[in-house]
Amino acid sequence: MALKGAIIRAGLAGSDLIRAHAWARFARGRGVILTFHHVRPAPSEGFAPNRLLEITPDFLETVLETLDALGFEIVPLDAVPDRLAGPEPERPFAVLTFDDGYRDNRDFAAPILARRGAPWTLFVTRDFAEGRGRFWWRELEEAVRRAPRVRFAELDLPAGTDREKERAFEALYWRLRAGPEHALREATRRLAEAAGVDVAGAARDACLTFPELRDLARDPAVTLGAHTLSHPMLAKGDEATARREIVESRAALEAEIGAPVRHFAYPVGDPGSAGQREFALAREAGFVTAVTTRPGHLFAAHAARLHALPRVSVNGLYQSAGALRALLSGLPFLVWNKGRRVASG
Structure with a gap:
């Protein structure tokens, strides 16, 4: 992992050094969906293998400042289908999404986003909201x-x-x-x-409850989306289980918040966790969009793949404005995807 991290860090630094964000507009596409998990003060130094899943509130401020400096318009996830199907926009767009339903998103991220008037989406896993999920x-x-x-x-x-x-x-x-x-x-x-770990208490302590989510959903800047019932890697299970996790998670969230749920996020979201079967199930379930964690920006061709949208992870291991500018250029993902704007599969 140390070598892989060094390679990624060098690649991002190189992209920023050549100012890819300024000239590689062919790679930037129409916009980008950003993925976040935890937003909270930095953990103490030492063993923290899941640190990649968290950024500090200060770095979230940096994200918003960098988006503004690069000319991105922050829009709600509801706007994405029209942004992809319509004429080429004058400005690229960015969508802010937060997975799993962590309480720190409300406590640390929401006030920052509210001050800047930024819309955002929180994807909710039912079992986490009920305090009985498995992290x-x-x-x-x-x-x-x-x-x-x-x-x-x-x-x-x-x-x-x-x-x-x-x-x-x-x-x-x-x-x-x-x-x-x-x-x-x-x-x-x-x-x-x-090892004496309180397995049952992890979700209870970390995630927003349904009453708390109902309060959050009253904010017009917040969109709640479904993130399955129990956060499985859907492609590893049978079709009936995958369908239930997708369909019933939407029904459960709609029943709790009393409003339609239009968007879905595949847990883990890589090719081993979500593929063509899952994309079809999310479409059949009636979701307007469904997002993966396959890395990439959004292009007009994604209008035909609204249930397999890529996202760009804001990784807690690379919390610098330079790394962020490189990610927002789109160039690293065009290289990663071997020149394809829309990934196959």
Whole structure:
């Protein structure tokens, strides 16, 4: 991971050095959907493998300032279909989306966004809002944090120092991600409980409840979207389960907030978690848009792929204006997608 991070950091620095944001308009497209998770004060230094999922409130301010400086117009997710199907806009647009329904989004992000009049979308997982979801990635982090050694199957890994913990986490994370989801969840539960982690309390402490979400939904700048019932990697399960997770999550959220839910986000959202089957299910369920985490900007051709929209993750490991300018240029994603504006698959 350290080498991969260094390569990404060098690539972003190079894109910013050549001022790609100023001249690579062919790569920028019509706009971009940005992905956030946690927004809260920086964690203490040391072992924090999920740090990529959080940015500080100060950096959210930097994001908004940079969007403004580069001429982006912040629009609600509802505006995206028309922005893609209509004539070429004078200004690129940006959409701000926040996944999972974390309480810190309300406490730290919402006041900043309100001061700037910025609309935003919060994708809600039903089980998290009900305080009974499973944050398996956090369970794994806490299990490794508390253990001097990590033992799983044939693995017996030292975990005494932060560096050893990082290596142990990476080894376990990618091994478990490669297998069935039920096995992943069972393994992280067992590891966490053996380390004394309160598995049941994670969602209860981290996420907004439905009463809190109803209060938030009264703000006209806020759009609530569905993010499944239990946050599974949908493509790993059977079709009936995927359909239920998509369809019933919309119904549950609409029943709680008393308003239509038009947008959906695929959990994890990479090609191993959401593909053509899931895109078709989201369309059949009646969502206007559905967003992935496949990296990329938006082009006119995405008007025909509204249920497979790419997003750009604002990664907590790269909290600098230079890295952000590189991402907003679109050039890194055009390179990543081998020159294709619309990714295949």
